[in-house]
Amino acid sequence: MRVSEEPKSLGGDLVQEPHRISALLREDGRVRKVRMPRGLDVWIVTGHAEARAVLSDPRVGKDTAQVRRLFERDGFESAGDDTVRALSGHMLNLDPPDHTRLRKLVNQAFTSRTVSRLRPRIEQITAELLDGIGDAERTDLLTAFAVPLPIRVICELLGVHAGDQPAFATWSNTMVAWSTPEELRGAAAKMHAYLVELIEEKRAEPADDLLSGLIHASDEGDSLSGDELLSMAFLLLVAGFETTVNLIANSVFALLREPDQLAALRADPALLPGAVEEFLRYDGAIHLATIRFTSEPVTVGGVEIPADEFVLVSLIGANRDAERFEDPHRLDVTRSANGHLAFGHGIHYCVGAPLARLEAEIALRGLLGRFPRLRLDAEPETLRWRESTLVHGLETLPVLLR
Template sequence: MTVEELPVVGEEFMQHTHSTLARLRGEGRVCPIVMPRGTPSYLVTGYEDARALLSDPRMSKDSAGAHQLIAAKIGPENTVSDFGQSLVTHMLNADPPDHTRLRKLINKAFTARTVARLRPRIEEITAALLDEMEGRDQADLMPAFAGPVPITVICELLGIREEDRGEFTGWSTTLLSSGEADEMQSAGQSMTAYLVGLVAQKRAEPGPDLLSDLVLTTDDGDAMSEEELVATAFLLLVAGHETTVNLIANATLALLRAPEQLAKLRADPSLLPGAVEEFLRFDGPINIATLRFTKEPIEVGETTIPAGEFVQVSLLAANRDAERFPDPDQLDVTRPAGGHVAFGHGIHYCVGAPLARLEAEIALGGLLARFPDLRLAVEPEQLRYRNSTLVHGLQELPVLLR
C-alpha cells in the first residue's frame, strides 16, 4: 500500500477509540497507519507486543532524532517548529545515558515519601471540591472535580501560584491535541516563557517545593541544565495532571455505565485500590504511548518494521487484549490487580504513577461516598472525547448529583 492508501487516524479514532482499535487489531499485529499530521507509522495493539516494544533498546525516544525523521517523512514545513525543543528535552524524550542521568536526578526529589505525605492534603482538596458541589442538582465533573484535584496537587507540589493555573491548563490542552500547528506554536511559546521565568524564580528564591528541589539537586556534581529544568518542569506539570484528570473522569464514567460494579464498590470500599487498577486497564487516560521510532529493523510477528520508522504503541488496545485479559471489554472491580500497561513499561514507566493512583483512590472514594445518587445527565453517546491521540479524555462529563 502507498501512504495515500493507508488508514488515517482521525475523528472516528478519537470518538470511538475502543471499537476502532478492535477493528484495526483484526487486521494484524502490526497495522500501517497515517497519524493526524500525515506521519506514516506502524500501529501495535497486542499486549505482549506492546510490552516488548516499550522496553526494546532498538526503539528510540530521542527528540532530536524524531524531529529530523518527521521532517524527512512529511517535510520540515509540516513539523512543529523549534519552540518544542525548549519543552521536549526531558527524560521521557531521551535514550540512555541521558535518560538514566535525568531520571536519577528526578528520583532524588520525587520520592515515595514525598507522595505518601501528600495524602492529608489530597483528602482536604477533595473534600473542599465536594463541598462546593453539595446542594447542586447537576455539575460538569471535568471543571468541577476531576480537573481541579490533580491540578491543585501538582501545582502545590511544584510551587506554582494558584492564579497561574488556568493559563497553563489551556496551553497543556492545546499542546496535547492534534490541532493546528500555529495554535501549538503559540501555546508552546507561552508555556516556555512562563516556565523559564518560574525556574529563574526558584533558583533565586527556592522554597519547600519539588521544582526548587530539582533546581538545587545534584548527583556527584551533576545537575540539570537550564533547558533540561524547563523541559522537566513541563513534563511534571503536564503529565502530573493530565493523566490523573482523565483517570478520575474515565473511571467515573465507567462506573456510571456499569451500575452493578458501582454497587459492588459502594458495598465494599476496600475494593477501591484494586478497582483503580481495573479503571486503568479498562479505560486508561493514555491511548497511544509517546513517540518512538526504530533504530534498526524489528520483527513483530510476521512483520519486519524497518529502521527509521515510527511505531505507535496503543496502551488502550494492549489493555483490552483478550489473550492477556479474560473478558477485556467488561469492567470488573474485583479483577485481580496488575499487569496493565496504562503507565507504560520499561525504563520510561511513569515516575508519577504512585501519585496518580493515590489521587484517584481518594477522589473516587470521596465522590462516591458524598453523592449516592450520582448518575449521568446525558446519554453516553452524547459525550465527546478530546482531539488527541495521546490523551484519552472527555471534553465534559455532566452528571446529576441527586
C-alpha cells in the same frame, strides 16, 4: 515474517471510538502499518505482548533529534518552533544515557513512600472541591472536580502559584490536543515564558517544593542544564495532571455506565485500590504512547518493522487484548488487572504512577461517599472525547448529584 507495508488509513473515529478501532486493527494485525488522520505513516502496535516488547526494546528509541529528522524526511513539520522544541526536550523524549541521568533526579520524589505523605493534603483538597460543589443539583464533573484536583496537587508539589494554575491548564490542553501550528506555538511561548520566570524566582528564593529541589540539584553540579531544567518542569507539570484528570473522569464515566459495578464498589470500598487498576486497564488516560522510531530492523510478533520507521503503541488496545485479559471489554472492579500498560512499560514507565493512583483512589472515595445518588446527566453516546491521539479524556462529564 514480513507483512504488506500498504498503510491502512485511520480517521477521526480513532479518537472518538478508540476501543472499536483498536480491536479492528488487532484483528487485522497486532503490528501493522497505518496512515494517521493527518497523513503520517506509522507502525501501530495493539497487542499486549507486542506492546510490552516494543516498550522495552532498546532498538526502539525516542530521541527528539532523530524524530525531527524523520518527520522532515516524510515532509512533515516536526514539532513547531524552537520554543516548542525546548519544552519537549525532556526525559520522556530521550534515550539512555541522557534519560537515565534525568530520571534519577526525579525518581525519589515519586516513590510510593514519598507520595503517601501527600495523602492528607490530597484528602483536604478533595474535600474542599466537593464542598465547593455544594448543594448543586448538577455539574460538569470535569471542570468542578476532575481537573482542579490534580492541577492543585502537582502545582503545589512543584511550587506553582495558585493563581497561575488555570492558565497553565489551558496552555497544556492546547499542547496535547490536535491544535494548529499557530495555536501550539502560542501556547508553548506562554508556557516557556512562565516557566523561565518561575525558575528564576525559585532560584532567587528557594522554597520547600520539587522545582526548588531540582534547581538546587542543578546548581550543585548534578549535570542538569538550564534547558533540561525547563523541559523537566514542563514534563512534570503537564504529565502530572493530564493523566490523573482523565483517570478520574474516565473512571467515573465507566462506573456510571455500569450500575452493578458502582453498587459493588459502594458496598465494599476496600475494593477501591484494585478498582483503580481496573479503571486504568479498562479506559486508561493515555491512548497512543508518545512516538518512537526503530534504529534498526525490529521483529515484533512475527512482523519485521524496518529501520527508521515511526512506531506508536496503543496502550488502550493492549489493555483490551483478550490474549492477556479475560473478557477484556467488561468492567470488573474485582478483577486482578495486574500487568496493564496504562502507565507504559520499560525505562519510560510513568514516574508519577504512584501519585496518580493515590489521587484517583482519594478522589473516587470522596466523590462516591459524598454523592450516593450520582448519575450521568446525558446519554453516554452524546459525550465526546478530546481531539487527541495522546490523551484519552472526555470534553465534558455532566452529572446529576441529587
